[in-house]
Amino acid sequence: MNFHDRVQQIIAKKNSLLCVGLDTVIEKVPRAIRTSKNPLLDFNKAIIEATADYAAAFKVNVAFYEAHGVAGWQALFDTFACLPDDVIKIADAKRGDIGNTAAMYSKAVFDLLHADCVTVNPYMGFDSAAPFLTDETKGVFFLCLTSNPGSRDFQYFSNGKQCLYERVATMVNAWNTRHNCGLVVGATHPDELTAVRKMSPELPFLIPGIGTQGGDLAIAVRNGIDAKGSLALFNSSRAIIYASQNSDFAQAAQKTAQATMLQLNQARLSI
Amino acid sequence: MNFHDRVQQIIAKKNSLLCVGLDTVIEKVPRAIRTSKNPLLDFNKAIIEATADYAAAFKVNVAFYEAHGVAGWQALFDTFACLPDDVIKIADAKRGDIGNTAAMYSKAVFDLLHADCVTVNPYMGFDSAAPFLTDETKGVFFLCLTSNPGSRDFQYFSNGKQCLYERVATMVNAWNTRHNCGLVVGATHPDELTAVRKMSPELPFLIPGIGTQGGDLAIAVRNGIDAKGSLALFNSSRAIIYASQNSDFAQAAQKTAQATMLQLNQARLSI
Numbered sequence: 202m203n204f205h206d207r208v209q210q211i212i213a214k215k216n217s218l219l220c221v222g223l224d225t226v227i228e229k230v231p232r233a234i235r236t237s238k239n240p241l242l243d244f245n246k247a248i249i250e251a252t253a254d255y256a257a258a259f260k261v262n263v264a265f266y267e268a269h270g271v272a273g274w275q276a277l278f279d280t281f282a283c284l285p286d287d288v289i290k291i292a293d294a295k296r297g298d299i300g301n302t303a304a305m306y307s308k309a310v311f312d313l314l315h316a317d318c319v320t321v322n323p324y325m326g327f328d329s330a331a332p333f334l335t336d337e338t339k340g341v342f343f344l345c346l347t348s349n350p351g352s353r354d355f356q357y358f359s360n361g362k363q364c365l366y367e368r369v370a371t372m373v374n375a376w377n378t379r380h381n382c383g384l385v386v387g388a389t390h391p392d393e394l395t396a397v398r399k400m401s402p403e404l405p406f407l408i409p410g411i412g413t414q415g416g417d418l419a420i421a422v423r424n425g426i427d428a429k430g431s432l433a434l435f436n437s438s439r440a441i442i443y444a445s446q447n448s449d450f451a452q453a454a455q456k457t458a459q460a461t462m463l464q465l466n467q468a469r470l471s472i
Numbered sequence: 473m474n475f476h477d478r479v480q481q482i483i484a485k486k487n488s489l490l491c492v493g494l495d496t497v498i499e500k501v502p503r504a505i506r507t508s509k510n511p512l513l514d515f516n517k518a519i520i521e522a523t524a525d526y527a528a529a530f531k532v533n534v535a536f537y538e539a540h541g542v543a544g545w546q547a548l549f550d551t552f553a554c555l556p557d558d559v560i561k562i563a564d565a566k567r568g569d570i571g572n573t574a575a576m577y578s579k580a581v582f583d584l585l586h587a588d589c590v591t592v593n594p595y596m597g598f599d600s601a602a603p604f605l606t607d608e609t610k611g612v613f614f615l616c617l618t619s620n621p622g623s624r625d626f627q628y629f630s631n632g633k634q635c636l637y638e639r640v641a642t643m644v645n646a647w648n649t650r651h652n653c654g655l656v657v658g659a660t661h662p663d664e665l666t667a668v669r670k671m672s673p674e675l676p677f678l679i680p681g682i683g684t685q686g687g688d689l690a691i692a693v694r695n696g697i698d699a700k701g702s703l704a705l706f707n708s709s710r711a712i713i714y715a716s717q718n719s720d721f722a723q724a725a726q727k728t729a730q731a732t733m734l735q736l737n738q739a740r741l742s743i
Contacts, residue, residue, distance in 0.1 A: 224572075224573070262569075262573055262576075264567075264569060264573045264574075264576035264577045264580070265573070265576050267576065267577065267580040268576040268577070268579040268580045268584070270545065270549060270580070270584045271542055271545045271546050271549065274541065274542045274545045275542050278541060278542065295567070295568055295569050295593070295596075296535075296566070297566055297593060298533075298535060298566050299618070299619065299620040299622075300620065301495075302495070302533055302535045302536070303535070305533075305535035305536050305538065305539040306535045306538065306539070308539040309535070309538040309539045309541070313539070313541045322566070322568060322593045322595050322596075323595070323625075323626060324593050324594070324595045324615060324618075324626060324627070325566075325593075325615065325618050325620060325622050325623065326620065326621070326622020326623055326624065326625030326626055326627070327621075327622045327625055328620050328621050328622040329620065329622050330622070344595060344596065347570070347595075347596050348570065349570040349571065349596060349597065349599050349600065350597070350598075350599050351570075351596050351597020351598045351599040351600050351601070352596065352597055353597065354594075354597030354598055354643060355594060355595060355597055355636065355639065355640065355643075356595070356597070358629065358631060358636055358639055359631055360629060360630055360631055360632070361631070361632065365626065365629055365636065368626065368629055369626065372625060372626075
């Protein structure tokens with residue numbers, strides 16, 4: 202099954218558009234876990250178990266593990282191994298390099314981590330993307346219009362007809378011959394989200410920015426889903442995983458994940 | 473000492489513009505080393521020892537280590553630990569993410585690997601770059617115009633006055649308040665290299681593409697160095713480290729590194 206169909210299938214099966222982001226920081230983990238041998242892994246395990254029923258996807262932010270060196274990479278591998286089969290497993294790595302190097306990154310995320318998809322920075326163009334796209338079952342979410350303030354610096358650069366982010370969307374649609382391309386579009390840009398969805402009716406979207414970053418959830422859903430009310434994964438990281446920093450953190454994460462899933466579903470049903 | 477001054481100082485001290493790229497692939501390592509316990513590290517150690525006299529910088533391509541998972545990250549750390557003090561240590565990671573995530577990547581490359589500088593993808597704008605720029609002694613080479621064919625896909629996107637890569641150069645010059653910004657400009661674009669150098673008289677350049685990728689060395693030197701014949705590091709990876717795949721690989725790498733250093737110096741003296 203190609204990546205596009207799998208995203209659609211999982212969203213339908215789980216009846217959820219929620220992606221839980223595992224941006225795990227030791228300092229924010231409850232004290233009891235912080236002193237364990239594998240605090241990142243123990244925390245993630247508890248969060249995954251508590252929230253998996255409500256999540257269509259988990260996004261693991263590679264940076265947060267790299268920052269712990271070799272032990273962090275071990276925790277990254279072990280975290281991926283804990284993810285259940287009926288979710289989309291996203292390696293949020295934002296990689297991108299010339300062909301022979303991109304092939305190495307592809308090996309790391311697909312063959313070692315067994316991620317279903319990876320975030321990729323499009324700046325270096327098609328030959329930097331191609332090594333991630335050879336297997337139709339494995340997907341790429343290309344950065345298109347990101348949720349951060351710096352998205353204004355280059356992504357709106359315009360040739361008078363198109364902004365760079367629209368040019369990226371146009372190209373990624375053309376690269377989608379194996380039905381395994383997607384786009385990252387931030388919820389903090391609701392109007393642009395509408396425009397990119399219109400240009401890209403067949404692409405899965407990964408939409409950050411609805412939690413701590415402040416994007417409006419209902420508007421992001423309305424503007425980001427496809428014609429069938431699917432094909433969009435809305436990421437929330439900190440608002441869910443740090444819903445409580447006490448010993449009830451897993452239950453608090455579960456409640457917040459469930460509430461967010463319901464909010465997302467309410468928003469798509471009210472259209 | 474800020475990063476700009478350190479690049480200048482090392483180039484003068486070593487009388488070299490050469491950067492040796494450690495894109496180490498197990499399959500290309502001589503058979504005798506391939507069967508050792510730490511083939512990547514053993515190979516790198518031998519190459520570093522053989523070429524350090526001729527190199528102003530070493531560029532370690534993180535992807536090639538990530539592709540080996542936890543053991544690869546160990547080899548990456550150990551390789552950085554083997555680099556001598558009188559070279560610029562470049563983590564070629566091409567990272568870039570929103571602020572709190574970029575801070576994690578910065579921690580990984582500067583606090584753990586002890587790299588002097590890192591390659592960063594500018595697509596996500598200033599707040600994705602800032603966490604790498606807080607310490608004036610640590611530098612960033614921002615991707616500007618890359619050496620690969622895909623550089624044509626987005627980097628030449630133009631507003632009629634500037635192409636995107638020129639816009640990146642303009643912004644990076646503005647971000648250079650701590651004298652620790654640099655640019656990546658491929659030797660495969662010699663005319664553009666002249667233009668970007670003209671716009672950026674004060675920025676160190678990291679220039680890939682003179683080896684296996686086919687950029688003309690003498691032209692790249694003429695167009696890439698600053699007014700004093702300095703501030704440019706010319707990377708060669710495969711042409712040096714795989715100069716021989718037999719047991720004489722270290723001597724062959726040494727010969728090629730020395731020859732390349734001399735060619736680079738000849739080119740800058742003949743201007």
